[in-house]
Structures are given as C-alpha cells and as structure tokens.
C-alpha cells in the first residue's frame with residue numbers, strides 16, 4: 001500500500017502581505033498562522049510524516065514551541081529562491097523515507113484553513129487515479145483582461161476555468177522527475193502537466209484560501225473561528 005507524506009513550503013517572505021515578518025508567522029487566533037496549516041496535516045491519520053521547508057536564514061521558527069504537533073513533523077532549512085525550488089528541496093529531504101509510488105501532498109504554509117473534509121475528498125477522489133490531482137474551485141467571477149492603462153481590453157470566457165489550490169497530490173517519484181525537468185512553474189500540477197499528464201481537479205472550497213494580502217488574514221480568522 002502506498003503511504004502518504006506532506007511537504008509544506010514555508011520559505012516565502014510574504015512580500016505582498018508586507019508585514020514585519022513572513023506572513024506564515026503572523027498571529028492567527030493566538031497561534032502562528034503556519035501552526036493551523038501544520039495541525040490540519042498532522043491530524044490526518046493517513047499522512048505519515050510532514051516536512052516543513054524553512055528558509056535557511058529563518059529566525060522565527062525557533063521562537064515557538066511546536067511539540068503539540070507531535071512526532072510526524074520534520075523541519076528542513078533548505079528553502080530556495082522560488083516555491084518550486086523549496087518544494088524540490090523538501091522532496092529531496094524525504095528521499096530517505098519515501099518510495100517512488102508513495103503519494104506526496106504539497107500544501108502551502110499560507111493556507112491555514114485546510115479541513116479534514118477537504119483532505120478526505122482529495123484522498124477519496126485520487127486513491128485509484130493514475131496521475132494525481134489538486135484541490136481547486138471553479139472560477140466564480142467574470143474575468144477581464146487589462147490593457148496597459150488598466151482599462152478593460154476584453155472579457156474572457158470563464159468556461160472550464162478553475163482556481164488551483166493546495167494540497168496538490170502526486171506520486172513521489174513522478175513529482176521529483178517533473179520538478180527536475182520543469183521548475184518554471186507556480187504549482188506542482190504545472191510540472192506534471194509539462195510531462196504531458198492531466199492532473200485531476202478535485203472540487204475544494206473557497207474557504208481554503210491562501211493568505212496573500214492583509215484582508216485574507218481576517219478572513220482566515222473568521223473561517224477558523226466559525227469551525228470551533
């Protein structure tokens with residue numbers, strides 16, 4: 001039986017958020033934001049181990065006590081210049097443990113509202129899938145293309161368009177190969193697509209938001225509070 005592992009890239013600086021420290025360490029309901037992200041993953045009985053990939057010069061991780069998250073958690077200080085590099089380095093750290101056919105779930109540190117139901121949907125829909133896939137939601141708004149002066153140049157059809165989320169779940173060996181061949185991607189699915197393979201879109205939920213701008217942090221707090 002293949003096992004399931006998680007990689008959490010957490011080496012970003014949060015430049016769009018613009019806080020005094022990387023957004024993954026900002027306080028969310030009294031805990032660092034990333035605590036909620038990691039707690040959702042370690043609580044999943046089907047996930048054997050979780051690697052969190054920190055920036056080599058991260059000075060925040062050591063300020064907190066993570067013992068509550070248990071023994072599944074491993075940290076590596078090998079974050080790279082891009083998200084894809086951080087993920088590739090996390091996969092390398094998992095090499096001693098993961099086999100080619102094991103599943104890897106890559107999940108953004110900055111998505112703290114991942115729920116057990118979302119993970120269950122991903123596991124259920126991908127269990128027998130030959131490629132793997134991602135959580136995603138259909139685009140709900142009308143899409144406008146801007147011109148250079150920020151006026152509408154065109155209205156784009158949104159049929160068939162989905163917004164990619166994480167976790168993104170693929171076989172360990174194939175994901176390593178995909179990222180070695182194609183690292184100019186903003187998500188793991190992009191690298192798998194570059195191999196000519198079609199990842200499955202598993203319908204997720206807009207509450208699995210990525211904290212990118214300050215308003216997202218308040219939304220995440222509301223979402224998590226509403227679940228208690």
Ligand SMILES: Nc1ccn([C@@H]2O[C@H](COP(=O)(O)OP(=O)(O)OP(=O)(O)O)[C@@H](O)[C@H]2O)c(=O)n1
Nearest residue numbers: 009010011012013014015016081082086109110
């Ligand atoms: N070199 C990088 C860049 C990003 N990430 C991680 O990838 C996830 C998604 O990235 P994003 O939301 O873009 O985070 P930041 O890069 O921190 O944000 P920004 O682009 O605004 O600087 C985050 O968990 C982030 O920590 C990473 O591990 N290594």
Ligand SMILES: C[C@](O)(CO)[C@H](O)COP(=O)(O)O
Nearest residue numbers: 083108164165166186187210
């Ligand atoms: C992987 C991702 O979460 C999918 O939506 C997203 O692309 C990561 O954020 P970034 O801003 O592209 O780094």
